[in-house]
Amino acid sequence: MTDERDKHDTATVAREELLRLAEAALTAAGASPRHAALSADILVEGDLMGLGTHGVLRVLLYSERLRLGGIAADAEITVERKTPSLALVDGGNGLGPAVAMAGLDAGFEMAAESGLAYVGCRNSNHLGALAPYALKACEKGLVLLCGTNASTTIAPWGGREARLGNNPLCIAAPCPPSAGDGAPHFILDMAMSVAARGKIRKARDEGTAIPEGWAVDAAGRPTSDPVAALEGFLLPFGGHKGSGLSQAVDLLSGVLTGARFLTDISPWTDYPERACGTGHFFLLLDPARLLGAEQYAAAVERFRRLIRETPPADPAQPVQIPGEREQLRRAEALEKGIVLPAGLLAKIEALASGNPL
Amino acid sequence: MTDERDKHDTATVAREELLRLAEAALTAAGASPRHAALSADILVEGDLMGLGTHGVLRVLLYSERLRLGGIAADAEITVERKTPSLALVDGGNGLGPAVAMAGLDAGFEMAAESGLAYVGCRNSNHLGALAPYALKACEKGLVLLCGTNASTTIAPWGGREARLGNNPLCIAAPCPPSAGDGAPHFILDMAMSVAARGKIRKARDEGTAIPEGWAVDAAGRPTSDPVAALEGFLLPFGGHKGSGLSQAVDLLSGVLTGARFLTDISPWTDYPERACGTGHFFLLLDPARLLGAEQYAAAVERFRRLIRETPPADPAQPVQIPGEREQLRRAEALEKGIVLPAGLLAKIEALASGNPL
Numbered sequence: 001m002t003d004e005r006d007k008h009d010t011a012t013v014a015r016e017e018l019l020r021l022a023e024a025a026l027t028a029a030g031a032s033p034r035h036a037a038l039s040a041d042i043l044v045e046g047d048l049m050g051l052g053t054h055g056v057l058r059v060l061l062y063s064e065r066l067r068l069g070g071i072a073a074d075a076e077i078t079v080e081r082k083t084p085s086l087a088l089v090d091g092g093n094g095l096g097p098a099v100a101m102a103g104l105d106a107g108f109e110m111a112a113e114s115g116l117a118y119v120g121c122r123n124s125n126h127l128g129a130l131a132p133y134a135l136k137a138c139e140k141g142l143v144l145l146c147g148t149n150a151s152t153t154i155a156p157w158g159g160r161e162a163r164l165g166n167n168p169l170c171i172a173a174p175c176p177p178s179a180g181d182g183a184p185h186f187i188l189d190m191a192m193s194v195a196a197r198g199k200i201r202k203a204r205d206e207g208t209a210i211p212e213g214w215a216v217d218a219a220g221r222p223t224s225d226p227v228a229a230l231e232g233f234l235l236p237f238g239g240h241k242g243s244g245l246s247q248a249v250d251l252l253s254g255v256l257t258g259a260r261f262l263t264d265i266s267p268w269t270d271y272p273e274r275a276c277g278t279g280h281f282f283l284l285l286d287p288a289r290l291l292g293a294e295q296y297a298a299a300v301e302r303f304r305r306l307i308r309e310t311p312p313a314d315p316a317q318p319v320q321i322p323g324e325r326e327q328l329r330r331a332e333a334l335e336k337g338i339v340l341p342a343g344l345l346a347k348i349e350a351l352a353s354g355n356p357l
Numbered sequence: 358m359t360d361e362r363d364k365h366d367t368a369t370v371a372r373e374e375l376l377r378l379a380e381a382a383l384t385a386a387g388a389s390p391r392h393a394a395l396s397a398d399i400l401v402e403g404d405l406m407g408l409g410t411h412g413v414l415r416v417l418l419y420s421e422r423l424r425l426g427g428i429a430a431d432a433e434i435t436v437e438r439k440t441p442s443l444a445l446v447d448g449g450n451g452l453g454p455a456v457a458m459a460g461l462d463a464g465f466e467m468a469a470e471s472g473l474a475y476v477g478c479r480n481s482n483h484l485g486a487l488a489p490y491a492l493k494a495c496e497k498g499l500v501l502l503c504g505t506n507a508s509t510t511i512a513p514w515g516g517r518e519a520r521l522g523n524n525p526l527c528i529a530a531p532c533p534p535s536a537g538d539g540a541p542h543f544i545l546d547m548a549m550s551v552a553a554r555g556k557i558r559k560a561r562d563e564g565t566a567i568p569e570g571w572a573v574d575a576a577g578r579p580t581s582d583p584v585a586a587l588e589g590f591l592l593p594f595g596g597h598k599g600s601g602l603s604q605a606v607d608l609l610s611g612v613l614t615g616a617r618f619l620t621d622i623s624p625w626t627d628y629p630e631r632a633c634g635t636g637h638f639f640l641l642l643d644p645a646r647l648l649g650a651e652q653y654a655a656a657v658e659r660f661r662r663l664i665r666e667t668p669p670a671d672p673a674q675p676v677q678i679p680g681e682r683e684q685l686r687r688a689e690a691l692e693k694g695i696v697l698p699a700g701l702l703a704k705i706e707a708l709a710s711g712n713p714l
Binding site for chain 2: 082083084085086088114115116117118120143145155156157158159160161163171173186188190194220237238240241242244245247248250251252254255256257258261262263264283285287289290291295296299300302303306307310311312313314317318319320321322
């Protein structure tokens with residue numbers, strides 16, 4: 001394949017093939033086979049769920065940073081148990097999904113013992129989307145709260161300087177097996193800005209204005225100019241509420257884990273060759289140990305039904321639970337293949353063949 | 358005192374005196390001295406922090422419901438440990454703050470043992486504001502996540518029927534003693550609507566319009582008419598994000614605890630004589646056990662400084678951390694007394710003297 005195709009061209013690829021390509025691209029950049037496989041899995045899950053900004057697109061960035069030494073190719077990841085319910089992971093500046101999966105796996109072990117676990121990860125990097133981790137927890141029947149910090153793009157409420165990351169928070173609750181195959185888990189995965197930075201980049205590239213309320217310019221004034229917005233900063237959703245929630249996620253994923261936080265996180269956009277120092281957290285709870293499996297199953301099924309049977313504002317758009325749309329997309333992509341921009345697939349194929357871009 | 362004063366008249370009362378009055382009013386309505394004292398403490402804390410809608414104003418409602426049998430005056434509250442880190446509280450339909458404090462106290466014991474605890478409360482009622490519980494956790498050096506469900510006032514995103522409560526979520530992290538007296542703890546306490554229902558009631562009473570975006574009418578159409586808004590429902594902050602977060606809080610405080618949730622919660626506004634079936638959760642983490650006291654102290658102090666030293670948009674309004682304003686108000690009210698509407702104080706005095714309103 002070539003890189004010449006129109007940027008709106010798409011290509012369809014099966015999950016297994018995309019996994020192989022993403023893994024080969026990352027190992028070609030120096031990552032260990034195990035870390036490459038863990039990272040490919042999480043990124044391909046992002047594409048399966050339709051979260052393209054957090055899918056294999058990130059293989060390009062991860063590969064560049066591995067080559068520059070910004071991400072450690074030979075990272076040693078260590079897990080330290082503090083109590084039966086508390087652990088810390090030192091990611092050794094490895095690939096974010098490999099560090100995060102070490103944390104999630106430690107959390108699975110601990111939750112199996114005590115029913116409740118918090119694992120904090122430090123010395124990590126971008127970990128992909130949170131929803132793929134949530135799906136793994138739900139498939140084990142566990143409730144999950146997780147989050148990560150990120151380099152700064154948002155001003156604290158009342159401030160005029162970006163000191164907050166667009167730190168996503170994910171809260172997930174499993175749908176029990178008794179609900180039948182394909183019944184969606186509850187997976188809320190949300191970042192803290194009104195609109196994602198990627199949408200503003202897209203408006204810039206297409207030469208269109210952005211709605212007011214998405215961002216302010218470098219002087220803190222409201223703007224609908226995407227260029228001015230990218231030089232300024234994003235606005236948090238709900239004003240002081242989103243600003244506070246972003247800080248809370250950073251406390252749980254940065255302060256509590258021994259990671260960097262707020263403006264101390266090194267931005268990969270400006271310094272791809274430096275360690276980011278990102279932190280993540282995973283909080284797992286076993287509802288069967290708390291409430292009993294049967295009572296939990298009955299309650300969560302009733303909850304799901306009450307939400308989905310809400311009379312819709314638009315009769316053509318039934319009310320869904322958070323994450324339902326992504327799980328429907330995933331089922332479709334597993335069957336029909338993953339649709340990617342053709343140029344992106346070509347780049348990953350080139351990297352997988354050992355040809356740097 | 359009489360009830361004749363202008364509704365804008367205020368009265369100033371010392372914390373100890375207001376505690377005595379609130380406790381006497383609740384015992385006069387039948388509550389046990391212990392449950393009355395726990396409830397008075399939480400409600401007076403609400404007033405100290407300037408959260409008047411969740412202060413002793415609620416003594417009127419709690420008293421009415423105690424008299425009507427909607428809240429059980431002689432409630433037995435039981436705590437059942439499931440694992441060293443998990444417990445469930447059955448509130449026996451008692452006063453919400455008494456049930457919640459049984460949960461928080463159980464959480465304190467468990468966090469002291471294992472460093473991490475989740476306690477779920479069911480068969481409860483309105484528990485006051487969350488910030489007072491957070492302050493107690495912070496004073497013990499513990500990180501707290503807590504929340505409660507509530508009767509429905511919000512439509513799920515894309516729906517046109519109220520099926521979600523305005524379920525508040527609180528995330529708090531203690532400022533270490535080394536930061537000195539009066540250094541604020543991080544206490545984020547937020548509900549899920551763009552604007553509180555109380556603000557819409559105020560607009561109705563004053564005959565003013567409300568901003569679009571606060572609420573929709575009974576048919577789901579945007580409205581700036583407060584009367585139509587009160588017949589319709591509140592809009593969640595951040596659209597689908599606030600809607601999802603409200604559901605997540607209900608999963609943690611309703612589904613996981615064995616409480617009622619969503620539309621199953623009985624609204625005290627319509628049926629003060631019935632049990633609400635409200636649920637709450639408290640998740641506690643000891644940062645000293647996870648990270649070590651010194652490392653946590655250094656990190657959280659740096660975090661606080663980075664936020665508060667953000668250049669402000671308005672030089673007269675320094676950037677504050679969440680909960681800082683409430684803690685400043687509390688310090689002032691402890692020194693100078695609590696300012697209440699004079700008519701409200703007169704009503705509580707009447708109840709405390711054994712005279713139903």
